[in-house]
Amino acid sequence: MDILQTLKDLWEGSGFHSFFVNGGWKNLVMIVISCVLLYLGIKKKFEPLLLVGIAFGCLLVNLSYFGPESTDALYHPELWTNFLDENSEYYHSYGHILSHGGLLDILYIGVKAGIYPSLIFMGVGAMTDFGPLIANPKSLLLGAAAQMGVFLAFFGAAASGVFTGNQAASIGIIGGADGPTAIFLTTKLSPELLGPIAIAAYSYMALIPLIQPPLMKLLTTEKERKVKMEQNRVVSKTEKIIFPIIVAMFVILLLPSTAPLIGCLMLGNLWRECGVTERLSDTVQNALMNIVTVFLGISVGATTAADSFLNLKTVLIIGLGLTAFAFSTVGGLLVGKLMYVLTGGKVNPLIGSAGVSAVPMAARVSQVEGQKANPSNFLLMHAMGPNVAGVIGSAIAAGFLLAVFG
Amino acid sequence: MNFALLAAQSADSGTKMNIGDAAIVAIFGYAVVFFGLILLMCVLYITGAAFKRRDAKAAAAKASEVKAEAKTSPAPVVDAPTAPGSAGHVKLHGVPDKEAAMIMAIVADKLQTPLNELRFTSIKEIK
Numbered sequence: 001m002d003i004l005q006t007l008k009d010l011w012e013g014s015g016f017h018s019f020f021v022n023g024g025w026k027n028l029v030m031i032v033i034s035c036v037l038l039y040l041g042i043k044k045k046f047e048p049l050l051l052v053g054i055a056f057g058c059l060l061v062n063l064s065y066f067g068p069e070s071t072d073a074l075y076h077p078e079l080w081t082n083f084l085d086e087n088s089e090y091y092h093s094y095g096h097i098l099s100h101g102g103l104l105d106i107l108y109i110g111v112k113a114g115i116y117p118s119l120i121f122m123g124v125g126a127m128t129d130f131g132p133l134i135a136n137p138k139s140l141l142l143g144a145a146a147q148m149g150v151f152l153a154f155f156g157a158a159a160s161g162v163f164t165g166n167q168a169a170s171i172g173i174i175g176g177a178d179g180p181t182a183i184f185l186t187t188k189l190s191p192e193l194l195g196p197i198a199i200a201a202y203s204y205m206a207l208i209p210l211i212q213p214p215l216m217k218l219l220t221t222e223k224e225r226k227v228k229m230e231q232n233r234v235v236s237k238t239e240k241i242i243f244p245i246i247v248a249m250f251v252i253l254l255l256p257s258t259a260p261l262i263g264c265l266m267l268g269n270l271w272r273e274c275g276v277t278e279r280l281s282d283t284v285q286n287a288l289m290n291i292v293t294v295f296l297g298i299s300v301g302a303t304t305a306a307d308s309f310l311n312l313k314t315v316l317i318i319g320l321g322l323t324a325f326a327f328s329t330v331g332g333l334l335v336g337k338l339m340y341v342l343t344g345g346k347v348n349p350l351i352g353s354a355g356v357s358a359v360p361m362a363a364r365v366s367q368v369e370g371q372k373a374n375p376s377n378f379l380l381m382h383a384m385g386p387n388v389a390g391v392i393g394s395a396i397a398a399g400f401l402l403a404v405f406g
Numbered sequence: 407m408n409f410a411l412l413a414a415q416s417a418d419s420g421t422k423m424n425i426g427d428a429a430i431v432a433i434f435g436y437a438v439v440f441f442g443l444i445l446l447m448c449v450l451y452i453t454g455a456a457f458k459r460r461d462a463k464a465a466a467a468k469a470s471e472v473k474a475e476a477k478t479s480p481a482p483v484v485d486a487p488t489a490p491g492s493a494g495h496v497k498l499h500g501v502p503d504k505e506a507a508m509i510m511a512i513v514a515d516k517l518q519t520p521l522n523e524l525r526f527t528s529i530k531e532i533k
Contacts, residue, residue, distance in 0.1 A: 137450035140447040141443065144444070158423045158427075165422075165431075236461065250446055250449060251442060392443065397439050401435065
């Protein structure tokens, strides 16, 4: 037995050796990035439930994938390139993925098929009380206005000349401040950008308490921020049961491409409200949501292989994502101000910024800023209306972009 | 604008959009979101109005029933029974029952003390 040769083979087969050949240094950079993301998730509590999984998925893929020759890799981007290539014999062949893929390839099937984001929406529906929105349907206007960032970022990305229409649409949806919607749309339109878009979406959602307050102060006056809003009317149980059925029928008929997201969101909510499916509602809110979050986080993280992540496009996506978030906040605030004027000062414009989805963090920011201006101000329930309207609004925006580019 | 053509062009991953097309898609998309949510808002107002009318009718019927009962047999004034473990009644000044219950639950939670070991004499909204 040639011990030296064996040691050499072991060394050359190890990941440590791979760092020094064929651009393996990029994996080292990605490992550092994944550690930073882990730090942000664990220490800074940036959307930890998803970001920790995404960061660890990123770590795993960059420890095991150094190019197509990495047979032991957990995730193989080239398998998915073939999956999407109409000229490949493996076009849309899940069988090929199952027989040749690693663990994360198999988990990623749930993302690719749009299963995880839809199931997350089901959990969100089961956890959401739409009462404030039903009590004050005007909130829907704020939810619509706060999609401004989606379309401005789309325009910016498309006009930059760097991105295709599909890619621009996926980047724009970051402004919807809704992680599952961003993942759903990106997987359908430009799966090659899934890693940076998901990371940007979840990072900015976590940064909402830092991004929104300066814009809120900039666009509203002290007098406007001090406005105390009247208490909403009490919504009956029957109204809450009818609401998800009406929304599902109405929105899906308007934009059929929203069916997976809106359908699951409203089914989850119906289970919550109907009063006879408590077990299902509980399972969807807790067990199922947690299981799907595990799979979603780690498989989205797996798409951040060094070669596809470390490029100028990722930097542009991060920049455009921030623009999208900022303009969505601005859109909500401007319509909030308009409502303030039209109602003779009865609406506090701060609730407009909650029109970006990010439930319930954006509503909490409105509450905090409102209380800073007037300590006896309780805007939380008023802000929850636009907040949940934003979820429906971003799903409609995604449905529109999917209808145009899908 | 021909969206079908645009979609076909965009399906080719190498195709970039021109600025005019991008602007039209962005404006049209934003308008569609508004259109969808405004229509939904109208539907919610209509159903909300129907429920409000129904609730108002039910409340009026109940009120007239109570009035009729009061006319026929004036009920003796009896204090409502207190809940087990309760230390009596709390006076509410401009605070609905539900909010009072929430406030008491929050106070008990913050004090880490069971609710039946606390006594609330009155709750008043400071305006």
